Amino acid sequence: MTLSRYPNRRQFGALILAAAGALPAGLRPALAAGKLKVALLTPSLTNDGSFNQAAADAVKKLAADGLITVEIREKMADPAASEPTIRQYASKGYDLIIGHGIELSEPILKVAADFPKVHFAASGGPDLAGKLTANVDGWTYDFGQQGYLDGFVAGKLKGLATIGMVGGPQLPFIQASHNGFRAGVKDAGSSAKLIETYTGSFDDAQKAAEATRGLIEEGAKLVWTSGDGIGNGVAAAAANAGQATLGVTGDAGGLAKKVNVASVVLDMYPTFKAYVDDIAAGAFGKKFFVSGLGNKGLVLTKVNDVNGLVPADLQKEVDVLVAQIASGAKTLPNFFQ
Amino acid sequence: MVNPVALGSSAFFVLAAVSRLYAAPIDLAHWAGALPTHFSVHGVKTEPTYQEAVDIRREGDLFTLIGGAPGWAERSQQSVTVSPDGALRYALCPKGMTCGGAPTGFLATATLLSALRRGQLHGSAATATFGGREIVCVPGERIGIARPLFDPCFDVVTGATLAQRHRLTGQFDGPSFDAASVRIAYK
Numbered sequence: 001m002t003l004s005r006y007p008n009r010r011q012f013g014a015l016i017l018a019a020a021g022a023l024p025a026g027l028r029p030a031l032a033a034g035k036l037k038v039a040l041l042t043p044s045l046t047n048d049g050s051f052n053q054a055a056a057d058a059v060k061k062l063a064a065d066g067l068i069t070v071e072i073r074e075k076m077a078d079p080a081a082s083e084p085t086i087r088q089y090a091s092k093g094y095d096l097i098i099g100h101g102i103e104l105s106e107p108i109l110k111v112a113a114d115f116p117k118v119h120f121a122a123s124g125g126p127d128l129a130g131k132l133t134a135n136v137d138g139w140t141y142d143f144g145q146q147g148y149l150d151g152f153v154a155g156k157l158k159g160l161a162t163i164g165m166v167g168g169p170q171l172p173f174i175q176a177s178h179n180g181f182r183a184g185v186k187d188a189g190s191s192a193k194l195i196e197t198y199t200g201s202f203d204d205a206q207k208a209a210e211a212t213r214g215l216i217e218e219g220a221k222l223v224w225t226s227g228d229g230i231g232n233g234v235a236a237a238a239a240n241a242g243q244a245t246l247g248v249t250g251d252a253g254g255l256a257k258k259v260n261v262a263s264v265v266l267d268m269y270p271t272f273k274a275y276v277d278d279i280a281a282g283a284f285g286k287k288f289f290v291s292g293l294g295n296k297g298l299v300l301t302k303v304n305d306v307n308g309l310v311p312a313d314l315q316k317e318v319d320v321l322v323a324q325i326a327s328g329a330k331t332l333p334n335f336f337q
Numbered sequence: 338m339v340n341p342v343a344l345g346s347s348a349f350f351v352l353a354a355v356s357r358l359y360a361a362p363i364d365l366a367h368w369a370g371a372l373p374t375h376f377s378v379h380g381v382k383t384e385p386t387y388q389e390a391v392d393i394r395r396e397g398d399l400f401t402l403i404g405g406a407p408g409w410a411e412r413s414q415q416s417v418t419v420s421p422d423g424a425l426r427y428a429l430c431p432k433g434m435t436c437g438g439a440p441t442g443f444l445a446t447a448t449l450l451s452a453l454r455r456g457q458l459h460g461s462a463a464t465a466t467f468g469g470r471e472i473v474c475v476p477g478e479r480i481g482i483a484r485p486l487f488d489p490c491f492d493v494v495t496g497a498t499l500a501q502r503h504r505l506t507g508q509f510d511g512p513s514f515d516a517a518s519v520r521i522a523y524k
Contacts (some may be wrong), residue, residue: 034505043381043388044515050385076520077381101388103381103518141386169405180509202405202413203442203512204380204390205486227386232503232511236486249385253486253505298386 001267010092028065030055036096036276038068039089043077043101048170051266055100058268067276076104083107090115099123101331110301112136119284121275123185126302131287137284139271141291146264146298149318150224151184153300156317157222157309162193164223166234166252168202172336177226178334188317195220208233209233216241222261223307235259244306261306266291267299293332294325342402363473363493364460369453370498378522380514391514392441393497399428400440400447415440423454439481444514445489445498452480464493465510465523467500468516474502495523508518 037285038059046056052074061071071089076082082099085109089097098121099108105122107244112120112135118173119135119199129140154163165181167174182194199207208230216237224246225234231245235252238245240261248260271289291297300318303310311317324330374397382389382404390412392406405413416429417440425447430436439448439463452458458480464473471493477485487501487510501515509516 075517253503
C-alpha cells in the first residue's frame, strides 16, 4: 500500500492497525478497538448500594466516558466459579480484569501468572502489596482516613459538647479508624468531650443500641459509629432518643435518613481510572493503590442536616481539607500506629 | 364447556405456585430438635467499604464464629456452648470482644438451641427463601432476644443462621450473609 503525505481515512486506519501490530500483545486489542476491554467480577450483586455497587458504578462511568467497554459478572465469590471465568476473559483478549473483593484475590493472582500480557487488578489488605506482579495491580483503602473525615465533620457540627463513639471489637483496623476520628475532631477545632464504647462484637446491633443509649444518657448529642455491621443499632437508639448519628452506612431500616448526618464511603472511579491510564501509558503493574481522602477514593455522602447541627459551610470546609491533603499541604499520619 | 381435566390441572399448578410463595409454617420445636449436629458455613458479608469473610460452625453443642474484619485482616473467633439444660456459656472470647448474654447475629443458632432445651421454643413460623435456600425467620422474642431489631433467619436444613430480617423494613439486613456467597456443609 502506498501512502500519500496526507493519508485518507482508510489509510489512516491501516496505519493505526499496523502500529498496533508492533505493540505488545496485551495492548493490541485496546488500541485496535479504541477502548480497553474490561471485565469486572464482583462477589455479589451490584445493586447492593454498597461495596459491589461502588465498583460497578465506577466501570459504568468509565464506559460512559468512552474509555472502556465493560462486562460485569456478579456472584463470583466462589473460586470454583470465578477462576474459570477469569481465565475465560483472559483468553478472549480482555485488556483488564478486575476482581473486586477479597474472595477474588487468589483466583486473580493465580490466573494472572498464566497470562502475562493481560492486566489484572486484585483487592485485599496490606499483605497484597507483596504479592503483586508485573501484570497485577492491587487495591485497598485507608481505614484511618475514613475515621478522620468523619471526625472532621463531627468537629465542625454546631453546639456539640459531647460526642459518642461506638465501635465493634477492638481490632487494629477499627482502632485505626477511631484514632483517625479523634484526630479529625481535633483538627476541626472542636473541644468536644469524646466518650467511647466498644461493643466487643462486630455484628451485634442489639449491643450497639444499648451502647448508644448509654452514650446519649451521658450527654452525647451525636454518636459516631465505625462499624458498618452495628450501624443499625446505633441508628435505632439515636432515633428513639431524638439524637443524631454519623457514620451509619446503608438504610438502617429507613432510619438513616432521619438521624444520620453523613458517612464516608468508597468511590472506586479514581482507582479504576488510574488502571486505565496506566495501561495506556504502559505503566501498569505491581502498583498498590490505597483509596484515601487525597485521591478521592474515600468521599463524604450528601450531608443531612439533622437537628440543625450542620453549619452552612460544612461542605466547603470538607472540600478545602481534601484539597489540602491532595496537594500535600496537609499530611495525615498512619493511624494504625 | 370447560374441560374438567384441564381445569384440575390448572388448579394444581396454581396451588403449587402459591404453595411455593407461601410455604406452610413449620413447628419450631419439632424442627429445631431434628437439626443436624454438625455444620459449617462460609460466606461473606458485604459492607459499604469492604467485605467480611465469615465462617460459622456447629460441632455438637459448640458454636463458633470467625469473622469481624475484612478477609485480609486479623479476624476474631468467638465460641459458645449450650449445655443439655440450655445454659449458654462462652468458651472463647477473644481480646477486644465482650461476650455475654444470648448471642444474636451469626451465633443465633446457639440461642435457638438454648430456647429449645429450656423448653421455651414454641409455636410455628413460615419459611422463606434466601439465595435459593429455604430459611425460617423466628421472632427474636421467641428465643429470648429482648427488644430485637432483627429476627434471625435459619437455614431450614441445617439450622445455621444465614440472615437477619429487619423489623422495620422486612429486608435482610445487619448480620446477614450475601446470599450468593453462602457455602454450607453438614452431617
